[in-house]
Amino acid sequence: MTTPLPDRAGRRCHNVLNPLHSTHYFSPDLGRELTAVGIADDRGAYFAARSAAMGAVGAGTVTATFYNFRHALVAEHVPQVWEKASPETVLAARLRAVDATLTRLLGEDVVASEEVAEAARLALRAAEACDATARPLYSAHADLPVPGPPHLALWHAATLLREHRGDGHLAALLDAELDPVEALVSHTATGKGMAPKWALGTRGWNRQDWEAASGRLRERGLLDAEGELTEAGVALRQDIEDRTDRLDRAPYEHLGAAGVERLTELAKGLLMTALANGAFPADMIGKN
Template sequence: MTSLLPERAGRRCHNVLNPLHSTLFFSPDLERELAGIGIKNERAGYFATRAAAMGAVDAGTVTATFYNFRHELVARHVPEVWRTASPETVLAARLRAADATLRRLLGEDLVASEEVAEAAELALRATEACGRAARPLYAAHADLPVPTAPHLALWHAATLLREHRGDGHLAALLDAELDPVEALFSHTATGKGMAPKWAVGTRGWSRPDWEAAAGRLRERGLLDERGELTEAGTALRQDIETRTDRLDRAPYEHLGAAGVERLTEIARGLLMTAVAAGAFPEGLVGRG
């Protein structure tokens, strides 16, 4: 099928909407809201916050749908976290935190602006063409009610679009035969993903796990001795993104070229404002 959109238009839109959604996971507002319901461990909070839409799932479900976390790390916190707070309680805390985070990073005037309302309308229109089949994280979030406040409706729609693309991306990683650590390593090697110290530290993998993955990538001719992607490795990562684009094209084609361009424009401006307000820690992305 030939796309009616400019090349990579959907990916460019995702690349500004996704980090706008992700500001939540680095927010002191989320930490405060989770502590208020008894969840004080950072990893437990992340797993609960992102998985709550699926209900009180077990560790296996979280490991499968999150893909690049060590199962032993997940099992340390799930399903125990649901004994501290129910998924419904977590979802309510998450929405309060998203509200506080966006108001703090963007400011009250921007939150209440016509641009945010327009972006919410455009993003929600795009989600109308998302599909539930074989997309567990998207499907779970698609069953949640849409918030009435425009800035929260935008955050909700960004969540749906993020998880829709993410579910498809996992299919592309499986097809490329990259296991969770290999996927992380090869992504950080592009210089565009999470920096290695963050990837290793937050996903539960050890330095030996990391080095073993590098060895397997070298055996496949995807990584050189300096830890850089070879020509074949670069081509594979590009192919993964192209396959992900293809699996994720429906919402953006539904929105149309003009709508995608406008949504990307508004979301980019919102993201720049959030970044300038300190939304993310230094050194999060890159080779550092």
């Protein structure tokens, strides 16, 4: 008999695996590798790296699947990036960047350790139960081969689990009737989302867009005059996460309680090492 998962065990596991996936987006290695294949702009590099698994898609597909980026910003870079480098070339460059990033942040001894190999096996086992239905970013990445080196296999599995949860999260945001900017504003108000300067600087929105979205949230009774979530706002954001948990439960139920606990422990240790070595900007998360 399978041991039931503790409450929010899958979310806790995701919360330490997802940053391991995301390290390369903030690494100079990604910019270097994509510049070498002709994509020198940082935003173009991000759009290309994350969407390449879907093929040479257009701006509409990227905007739809990424959700909270301004379409005009996406259209400045997509589909033009595919004239500079094919999706296959981008995927290969991305994997080289991930290799360099994780090796630098974790150290060669850790990358070659049995702990990383164990984490890779556990994460890949969890990903066996991911469901491709209505999950475009997950399903596109699921078609890619699993890399051989354990640290890259772990990153690949973390990517599958991240995009699987992310695709489901978008369904929850739509059901909550939060548009892209409202989703950003309300997430930032929890204290766990990107600080406004990072959200605005990377997503293509401006301060007027942010204030307009804040006004709409206030009209719905979700945000107060100081920009804090009201009781209803807190409840809505919690409901969104709970719905996302339900849509994302299969991989972690498949892995089982003991496996999820062990994977969370291993991934947390790796993440702490990466954070100590400057994986992310210090001011990226917060309300200011």
